[in-house]
Amino acid sequence: MERKKILFVCLGNICRSPLAEAIFKHKLKQRGIEDQFEVDSCGTANYHIGDPPDTRTIANAQRQGITIDHIGRQLQPIDLDYYDLIVAMDKSNLANIFKLQYKEEQIGKITLMREYDPLQNGEEVPDPYYGGEKGFQTVFEILDRSTEALIDKLTSK
Numbered sequence: 001m002e003r004k005k006i007l008f009v010c011l012g013n014i015c016r017s018p019l020a021e022a023i024f025k026h027k028l029k030q031r032g033i034e035d036q037f038e039v040d041s042c043g044t045a046n047y048h049i050g051d052p053p054d055t056r057t058i059a060n061a062q063r064q065g066i067t068i069d070h071i072g073r074q075l076q077p078i079d080l081d082y083y084d085l086i087v088a089m090d091k092s093n094l095a096n097i098f099k100l101q102y103k104e105e106q107i108g109k110i111t112l113m114r115e116y117d118p119l120q121n122g123e124e125v126p127d128p129y130y131g132g133e134k135g136f137q138t139v140f141e142i143l144d145r146s147t148e149a150l151i152d153k154l155t156s157k
């Protein structure tokens with residue numbers, strides 16, 4: 001069976017998108033369906049290429065039993081071809097994606113993370129980088145419920 005390829009996108013690829021990737025993979029494992037997906041994350045900026053995730057993201061995730069294993073990379077035009085679903089964390093990331101050369105048929109697979117948030121109390125996953133610890137927990141909770149709903153959607157017949 002062809003694996004579904006999912007790419008999470010934020011700005012730096014050290015806070016939100018690597019956490020989305022880690023939580024998504026964790027949930028796939030819990031459901032025993034990790035073989036059905038290929039999951040990665042990247043940033044639209046080049047600031048953190050080759051960097052591990054932010055230590056605050058790692059620590060917060062660890063407290064919830066999630067291990068993050070990722071090295072920062074920047075979004076490339078080829079990603080828009082390769083992945084089946086490209087999930088941006090906020091509208092500015094979305095705008096950055098559309099600055100790349102994209103094809104008409106790729107538009108439909110580019111979406112926002114909070115499109116899947118069952119609470120729908122915001123349109124964006126807020127950037128926690130310049131804020132305090134609380135922001136990292138807020139991001140975790142948004143991503144936890146949004147990725148859960150996304151997996152439900154992708155696995156429903």
Ligand code: 4NP
Pocket residue numbers: 010011012013014015016017043047127128129
């Ligand atoms: P992320 O957060 O996009 O969730 O990884 C950020 C990380 C780094 C920067 C901005 C946002 N930065 O400006 O370096």
